[in-house]
Amino acid sequence: MNADILTKAAATGDTDRVRILLENGINPNAVNRFGKTPIQVMMMGNTRIAELLLMHGANPNIVDSSTGLTPIHDAAREGFLDTVGMLVRNNANTNVRDRRNLLPLDLAKENGHEEVLAYLKSLE
Known part of the structure; x- marks a missing residue:
């Protein structure tokens, strides 16, 4: 499930993977199997991930x-x-x-x- 892949990358601080997934069209507001979006689970101290998600339309x-x-x-x-x-x-x-x-x-x-x-x- 694409949402699970993106939320995992965001949660673990994998900036490159987040960027690649978003550039390949994965919805930044998609809900993972736990009912969370990437911005809800992102590594909060990683402003680059926050920026990428927000640039791609994360709520x-x-x-x-x-x-x-x-x-x-x-x-x-x-x-x-x-x-x-x-x-x-x-x-x-x-x-x-x-x-x-x-x-x-x-x-x-x-x-x-x-x-x-x-x-x-x-x-x-």
């Missing part, structure tokens, strides 16, 4: 049906400022709340990621 606002998290929630929680910035530049919604009613900036604060918190507050 930065895809919501995880079980948690209500979006990719920007995940990147903020893990403290990946560059990825947060990349998502914001590609129209990620910073005002969406997860199932716990938390915003991405709340997750950055909760996990002690001051730079990400400051950046997200600067967008308000």
